[in-house]
Amino acid sequence: MTSLTFTLAPEAEEEPREAGRLLFAGPVTFVKGVVAMAGLPPADRVEVCFAGRSNVGKSSLINALTGRKTLARASNTPGRTQEINYFALGESRYLVDLPGYGYAEAPVAVVAKWQALLKQYLAGRQTLRRAFVLIDSRHGIKAVDAEILKLLDRSAVTFQVVLTKVDKINRAEREAVIEQVKGALAKHPAAYPEIVVTSSEKGEGIETLRAIIATLE
Ligand SMILES: Nc1nc2c(ncn2[C@@H]2O[C@H](COP(=O)(O)OP(=O)(O)OP(=O)(O)O)[C@@H](O)[C@H]2O)c(=O)[nH]1
Ligand SMILES: [Mg+2]
Secondary structure, three states: OHHHHOEEOOOOOHHHHHHHHHHHHOOEEEEEEEOOHHHOOOOOOEEEEEEEEOOOOHHHHHHHHHOOOOOOOOOOOOOOOOOEEEEEEOOOEEEEEOOOEOOOOOOHHHHHHHHHHHHHHHHHOOOEEEEEEEEEOOOOOOHHHHHHHHHHHHHOOOEEEEEEOHHHOOHHHHHHHHHHHHHHHOOOOOEOOEEEEOOOOOOOOHHHHHHHHHHOO
16 A cells, blocks of 8 residues: 555656756755854745755755756765755755765764754744655665754655665666665655665656756745
């Protein structure tokens, strides 16, 4: 039963695909890195964020979407993004690169500070239209992810799962992780019913995601 509720996001139709292409071909600028809620820019436009465990590929996905290799800092060192980074897509949207959760190697006080900020942000940003929750396709949804999903449920923020790094797995593994995610999402009222499968490396799913972001109001 549950697996009927969730589907893979279909490829975008021509019109939203074109809207997405145009939006992301336009100017993209780094606005600021925020370390406290008071530093958030005015909530004056549609905002989407990219949340996920440390190293899942949030910054890489933003770079792939915008076609700019080094806009968001991506790295091999987990926990690299330690601020809430705001990027403006033209004048109409903010893309928000969040610090990763579930990263335990940094000093405890530092981790506690940025995890608290992450939670405040996810629960309290009025203009946040959708939280993309990135899940590494090699690992599926883990306990730390489920915790964030519960927070999003409580905050009534619609979230959409984006599987990352699918270039690293084979067909059978892909099907298995999709089934695992579908099952896990059934427990979450705030889950958007379509899962997006992506590879920032190969470009899979990027057009679809651009179209989704372009058509949010
Ligand atoms: N093969 C492959 N590697 C990827 C992909 N996306 C990201 N990576 C790699 O995964 C590592 C982490 O990527 P980041 O984009 O920095 O991850 P992040 O989620 O922003 O990490 P934090 O900011 O530390 O939370 C980097 O070495 C990337 O090159 C992908 O689609 N395919
Ligand atoms: Mg990052």
